[in-house]
Amino acid sequence: KAGVTQTPRYLIKTRGQQVTLSCSPISGHRSVSWYQQTPGQGLQFLFEYFSETQRNKGNFPGRFSGRQFSNSRSEMNVSTLELGDSALYLCASSSGRPRAPLHFGNGTRLTVT
């Protein structure tokens, strides 16, 4: 069974640009969550989607947005990039049922110059 797949693995963008990251969950999983990981702040929750609806949201500005498609694949968009957005962005999938474990992808490394 294939794991969580994130594309691309690496991205370099310039301040002010926007970027879209993609995540394909494990087959059959309906929940996709996004996290940002930085050396200073560690892992921070961005948002979660379940059956194409945003179910939870973390404390990030509106420049960070996401969506989920009918096949459960999810995209995350960051607009007007800032240097501080440089991070490893991780996607996790789960069945969405209570108490189910999260399974993470290998992440997308975003560098903003």
Add this chain to the structure above:
Amino acid sequence: KQEVTQIPAALSVPEGENLVLNCSFTDSAIYNLQWFRQDPGKGLTSLLLIQSSQREQTSGRLNASLDKSSGRSTLYIAASQPGDSATYLCAVPPANAGGTSYGKLTFGQGTILTVHP
């Protein structure tokens, strides 16, 4: 607000040693706790998930315990190997989480483990 602390921040041991990593959380009303491993530049690999009704979970050389009343969990690694070198993270869902918080975890800062031959 749930806070998670992991001690120690870093640990270096010789191969073959048994070791314990610690995780504490401020609000004990959680329904499970998950331990992860992260290799440099990679994503997280799920190691063990302990439900609130359990006290221990075992997988191979790994054993995790959960004491909700004291807000603590430990990850025990037996007979450590150089391949165990990685960052170990624990994570909990929001306290008193209802039916819509499953994907939202609070992580500790991790313990960086180095096992040298």
